[in-house]
Each structure stands twice: as C-alpha cells, then as structure tokens.
Amino acid sequence: MTISDTDILFLGECVRQAAQAEIMPRFRNLGAADVQEKTSATDLVTQADLLAEHRITAALKERFPAALIVGEEAYDADKSVVPALADAELAFVIDPVDGTFNFAAGLPVFGTMLAVTVRGETVAGIIHDPVLGDTVTAIKGAGAFLTRQDRQSSKLKVAEPAALNQMVGGISWGHMDEPDRSRTCANMAKARMTFAFNCSAYEYWMVASGKLHFIGHSKLMPWDHLAGVLAHQEAGGHTAKFDGTPYRPGEISGGIISAPDRESWQTIRREIIGR
Amino acid sequence: MTTAIDTMTLADLLRQAAKAEILPRFRRLGSRDVRAKTEATDLVTEADEQAERMLKAKAARLWPEALFIGEESVSADPALLHKLDGADLAIVVDPVDGTFNFASGIPAFGVMASVVSKGETIAGIIYDPMGDDWVMAEKGGGAWLRRPDGEAERLHTAAPVALDQMVGMASTGYLPQEKRAVILGNLAKVRFLTNYRCAAHEYRTFAGGHVHYLMYNKLMPWDHLAGTLISQEAGAYAARFDGSPYLPHHLDGGLLITPDKASWDVLRREVFTV
Numbered sequence: 001m002t003i004s005d006t007d008i009l010f011l012g013e014c015v016r017q018a019a020q021a022e023i024m025p026r027f028r029n030l031g032a033a034d035v036q037e038k039t040s041a042t043d044l045v046t047q048a049d050l051l052a053e054h055r056i057t058a059a060l061k062e063r064f065p066a067a068l069i070v071g072e073e074a075y076d077a078d079k080s081v082v083p084a085l086a087d088a089e090l091a092f093v094i095d096p097v098d099g100t101f102n103f104a105a106g107l108p109v110f111g112t113m114l115a116v117t118v119r120g121e122t123v124a125g126i127i128h129d130p131v132l133g134d135t136v137t138a139i140k141g142a143g144a145f146l147t148r149q150d151r152q153s154s155k156l157k158v159a160e161p162a163a164l165n166q167m168v169g170g171i172s173w174g175h176m177d178e179p180d181r182s183r184t185c186a187n188m189a190k191a192r193m194t195f196a197f198n199c200s201a202y203e204y205w206m207v208a209s210g211k212l213h214f215i216g217h218s219k220l221m222p223w224d225h226l227a228g229v230l231a232h233q234e235a236g237g238h239t240a241k242f243d244g245t246p247y248r249p250g251e252i253s254g255g256i257i258s259a260p261d262r263e264s265w266q267t268i269r270r271e272i273i274g275r
Numbered sequence: 276m277t278t279a280i281d282t283m284t285l286a287d288l289l290r291q292a293a294k295a296e297i298l299p300r301f302r303r304l305g306s307r308d309v310r311a312k313t314e315a316t317d318l319v320t321e322a323d324e325q326a327e328r329m330l331k332a333k334a335a336r337l338w339p340e341a342l343f344i345g346e347e348s349v350s351a352d353p354a355l356l357h358k359l360d361g362a363d364l365a366i367v368v369d370p371v372d373g374t375f376n377f378a379s380g381i382p383a384f385g386v387m388a389s390v391v392s393k394g395e396t397i398a399g400i401i402y403d404p405m406g407d408d409w410v411m412a413e414k415g416g417g418a419w420l421r422r423p424d425g426e427a428e429r430l431h432t433a434a435p436v437a438l439d440q441m442v443g444m445a446s447t448g449y450l451p452q453e454k455r456a457v458i459l460g461n462l463a464k465v466r467f468l469t470n471y472r473c474a475a476h477e478y479r480t481f482a483g484g485h486v487h488y489l490m491y492n493k494l495m496p497w498d499h500l501a502g503t504l505i506s507q508e509a510g511a512y513a514a515r516f517d518g519s520p521y522l523p524h525h526l527d528g529g530l531l532i533t534p535d536k537a538s539w540d541v542l543r544r545e546v547f548t549v
Contacts, residue, residue, distance in 0.1 A: 185463045205380075
C-alpha cells in the first residue's frame, strides 16, 4: 500500500473542509450543552470534535474502504483500534480538535491532525490550523512543509542545537505520576523559557519549525503524536521514547521527547526527565 | 463610570491597529522584521512598532490631555514609565502582547490598553485579533466580552475548587533561579499548569471562568493593568505576594489572581512560596 500525492491533496482538503464546516462555526460559539467532560474537568469533548471526526471518517471510508480509521471517538467505542495500528495495512488516525481545552475556553490555539500509517509506520502527517487555514504536511522521506492559505509553501527545519539553559521548550507533565511529576516540573527551571500550550498540534508545529527547541509528553495517544512526530523527524529532529527506542504507531506508554538532535535529546532526557 | 476617554472608542482603535498593522504581518515576518531586545526571547517586530505608532498618533488627536505610555515607547525612553504614577490621565498600551508567539506563528497574542487616572486603573481592554472580539471592563461596571456586532456577554470567574483540581497559568521565567525550581516543583500539586506566554489570552481565559489562578512576577503595566481590572470586575481576588493591592506604579512584588481569597491563601501557602 502506498499513498500518492493525489491522496495527500485529498487528505488535506478533507481536513480543511471539516475544519471549516464543523469546527470554526463553533469556536467561541459553544453552548453549555455542547461541551462534555470525559475523564475530568480538563478532559473535554465538544460537538465540534464529534462532528468533525464523523465528517473526516465518512470521507476516508468512501475513498479507502478497507482502511482502519482511528479517532478518539472510534477508540471510546472500541479500544482495540489503537493496538491494531501496529500492523494495519493502511490506517488513518484523526484528531479532529487537538487542544479541546483551549478551543472550549476560546483560545485560538488548537489544530486538526491526521496521520497515515502503513504496516506500523507513519508515512504522512497533516497538522491544520482551522483559524487561519494554514497547514503543515509531512511525507516520509520527502520533508515537512508549511502551506499558507494562499498556497505559498516553505520547508520546515528544526532549531539549531543549543545549551540547555538557552533552550525554549515544554514538557507536558499533567499525566505524570509522583515522584516523576515534581522532579520533571522542577527540572524545567534549567531551560531558558518554558511553554505549556496544551495543544500538541502547535507544539509539534513549532518544534518542527525551529521556534521551540524541545517538547515532551508522558501520555502517547496516537492521534496526539503520530502526525507531529513525523513532521519533526522530516524537519531534521530526533524523537524517541524515554527509553531511547523509536516511537511507533499503536504504542501508548513510555513517554516521548522531541529535540533538535540526538545529543540535545540525551541532555533533556538526563537533565529534565531525570532518573 | 464616565471618563474623559470613551472605552469603546479606545477599543475600536485597538481593533483598527490590529487590522492595519498586526494581522497582515502574522506568519509573514521576514528575518529583518524581528529583532531581539534584551535577549533572544525578548523580541520586537515591525507589527509592534507600527501598531504602537498608529495608536499613539490617534490617541494624541482624540485625547491630547492624556499621557501615552506604550511598551515600545518606553523601550526607547525608559523615563516615560515614571510619569505614569503622577498622571491625571494616561493610556497604557501593549501593541502586541505575546510577541514571541506572534513572531513564531502561534496565534496567542493580543492588543491591550488601560486607562489610568491618578494612580488607579479605571478601564481595561484586551483585543484578540484572531477571534475579533474584546474583553473589557470599566471600574465598577463588571467585565464584558464584546463582539464588533454589538453582542455583549458578562464575564464571571470560575467557581473555587480544591488545590489538586486547579488549572491555571504561572509565568515563572522572571523568578530568581533557585525560587523558580522550588515553585515549579510545587506546581505539581495543582491539576495542571498552562503557560501561553501571552498575558492577554491568559487574562481573557481567567476572566471567562476557564481557569483558577494566574501568577506573574514581572509586572510591566502594559502587561497587567488591563487584565487585573478585568479579572477583578469578573469577581476575582487579586493581590501582590505580600497581600497588598497591585497598582499601576508597581513593577515587582508578584501578582496572584484567583476566584476568591481562600484560593489565593492556599496557593500562596502551598505553591507560590516566594
């Protein structure tokens, strides 16, 4: 199974249309009944998430009837779809609104993501900004590109490596348990500047564009990471799980760090994650 | 409260400046359009400078009696900042709050203005160029989300919650290094911490009742006067670390803002142990 350039254009268009039809009309326009808590007050799902996922899923099923389609909602209904990514012939992984907390709070920092995997390898990833209509597209072996709404395109490249006290980055420790949580939190003081955008779409976009040096996460749901990790790798970066092994579709634990190169990765692993 | 400066007129000016000088440059800055000020993460762009120039010129025509203080004007003339405390009437402007985000292509930036009269903030406005709306307050008149079509919605802070359920924002970058590690470690006690590097959006999110605390240590007036008034008018408790009120001439001493005094006390004792 291969994914053609025409398929990539189709996928980009599919994401753009869902964002325009189902997400943007609801931004800053959600009623109380349109937002539901899942596991906690900060784990939210809105009508925009549900309807955008439906729309993207329907379009994918029509064009790729045999493909495995994984989204948060599909996962809630059947948990086996995530481990099935490890060897599915062709699969699509959707995050309709990444950064739902921001979206529901009216912060324009959210994105729509789509990853394509073939037999356990991510071959394409899309990160779309519904607000401005800009899109990052990564294709395995061909690079990562930002395409503006006016079709101007530029190639993404990670930041030059820097000393830790000059690095700008963020580690999402919200899902870490103690003692890792307090230790990692306190270690962030070693970096120049820290961020917590609560939105992996933007975190990966920025780390792949060289605007941030590093990001890290402890929870690895595939819709949050597959597209972004490919974009970061195609922009020249080094991403690996905390134990140093590559991150693969289907895996959900082990923590992950993205850094400009292997040496910076090791510094962050040792000095920030620690232990 | 009636003042010499009509708040809605000032709000419209912020919107005009964003449309003319800021939005057209977003994700289109060339390398020569961005310069580092004091260090690599302290940036100024063409958008900041041109927007402030436009706001200053328009304010001078509309309100010639008001002192105009902008982030970029003070960069050029630091003595200007000291005139704020004694001014009968002043307009304090941050043309692009969240410049690092703006220059990086992250859509979390805002345009802010406050009106200060005799050492007190009497109006605050935060404009969001991406969503095209304002949050604003006049002292004593409540906090409001307003849209250009005239729609308005009153804002209220979140209901107080226990420490381990709190979600909020803390800017720890300007704390002394040894304090920073301690406070970051303490922050593991809350539900989670976000940090958008943009006071405009952080105050907006807090006043809308979506988060439970805001903490800042470096208190430049263009970053905090508008948001603090808006938060207070939305029902918040705001004080410096020593418990005293935050006033326009304060530049340090910390600022912690919470839905109520009890939340403030618990965060001060358990987390922000400065």
